[in-house]
Amino acid sequence: MEFELYIHIPFCLKKCLYCDFLSTCGETPDVIDEYMEALCTEIKWQGKRYRGVVTSIYIGGGTPSIVPLGHIETMMRTILTSFRVRRDAEISMEVNPGTVTATSAVFYKNCGINRISIGLQSANDEELRLLGRIHNFDRFVETYTHLRRAGFDNINIDIMTGLPGQTPAKLAETLSKVLILKPEHISAYSLMIEPDTPFYEKYGEDAKRQEQGLPTKELPTEDEAYELMKRTQMTLKNFGFNQYEISNYAVLGRECRHNIGYWTRVPYIGIGLGAASLLHPEMEENILGRGSLEHRMTNTRHLYDYIDDALILADIDAKTFWMDVPIYDGNIDVIPEDAMAEYCYLGMRMTDGIRKNDFYRQFGERVDVIYKDALAKLTREGLLKEENGRIFLTDNGLDLSTYALSEFILESEDSM
Template identity: 45%
Template structure:
């Protein structure tokens, strides 16, 4: 039986970079985007594991593909279809492979969405962030709520029945009421999946220049001037869980909610340690316990530099740590049997002191052969996961 493999394709282009974004993304000409598509296809044809040979892929089947960015829907639909066809030519695909693409409102009309469907894309992830036009403008988004509605309706019209909507809370000036209004508006659309993240003020972004000191003020327990205070952010977090659960979307990961059977298989694969290959500028890969990434220099990439950068062979210690703190992101937690099969030792012995303490504090629980965060543990997940770093 073939083993599972996931593919990630990075499309770094945007119409305009958002004020909070620190991802590898930028705007550029149509000519460069076309050249990038051709380079990407060449990279796929030449793909091989870092330090390995192309034949190493023969025992794998692709179970998920994710086009991320940037804004992948900036590319013409025919270019996305051509990239996907190159992947199908190079790799063995599972018949039920989940194939996702990120899409921003205003960058994908009905014809483009129809071409996505025809090429085999079966999951759409729409970057809304907020249903409030004022908040969208402040974020630097290029769309309005009305633009989102048109894109969403077009996606439904062409047959997409697995749609995620990205949302962002704790925005500057955002109130509990405006956040709840966003949730109510989005839930009325009846999406299969919602990703709801709190804004993180990242260094090197316009938001850091504008709100970095305010973020530091909040971290010290002081009252921020522009950002919601800690209590308001906590209330947003709790209300998100309540409203989404009431609408039939269960929380299967710290920030992700889905109807039964619509969890993002690609992201679950990351958290469960499934090997993945990344294609495109700056894309990361993890295969055969080796991690690497591609160049972030666009000109070098266009010239054919697809070499592995900063190759790292993970030690067993690092593999164990990742198994725990990635697996614990999921509501189902980690399997004790899976831990033993992979590492030949019992998780209860490896983390005896940590588990005893976290169980006593009510942050972890053991059930049905699994270890998982309690609801309170989910709220304090960063603190809990830090405990699983081995000496």
């Protein structure tokens, strides 16, 4: 059995104004030490609990690059000794500009990390200030240079479109400054105005107007946001990037294997604060016996509870039933109908779409029978195509992906 690992390090130097990720700032060094000890305890415990081979590891956050290097080294050693990690596993870590030095870049490389994802968001300093980011573009270039000099040949840069006041010219500036650096991968996300963030207070009303296609005050209108997204897509494609997913572009062979695993429903174990896992029955045979359903487990989202609960794992048998495992906050049985819908709406985020044979192999059902109505409707609307056993969204379908992908959820609900 193969699976992926996600490791969550929730600490940041400062909370960005739009951020609703599970991240925290201002924690004392003692708390960070305790968290990293708890994290390693959970890694060891999960390593005993689940059998199989790890194909990729993603260390996300938060800002993992603000954690002292000794902790990263211990964590990496703990992962590599607790799990069977494939020799050629992709091992990614998220960093933020201004938090990597020449020394730490080399250190990460020597620890076995082979892919880096940098949160740039914009190359325009005014936009970075508006987002509440800690860096400016020069700091980003320093960070990028340290990583390249350390030998990282697989780097992702995150950028954002749809920022308040973002014009096509400002976006073009970001794109050209990023492209000059020749990264292997670019993730381009549209800004989302999430509840319970300072941005929601400031732009929440504007975001509603944008959604309804009405004139906006500071955010781009719906049409302008679409235009910014399309320009990004066109520019990146013109520069040889392959759009392999709605928001992700890569030079050939540098697609993020970890994320592809997620979109193709490869099981994963999430370790750390609030981390989620998707567990296949085979992985749990030694705990639950044969024939159980897939499970989605979630760790507690409370930092101090997580630290206390994960440290106790050292004294808990690795085969303990989930209800008696203190770190878990929830467990959902994934019924086959949900797994099938998820397979379609995650898989069709990728430009390659899904393969009918793979669907049949996984579920013993035919996708064109189960989703007969959704497939017919989306094909009729020109949003979906089938070619050589592959079903995928057309360019129009990718533009309207929220609507198109929701059809699979609706049809799945209708059939229940």
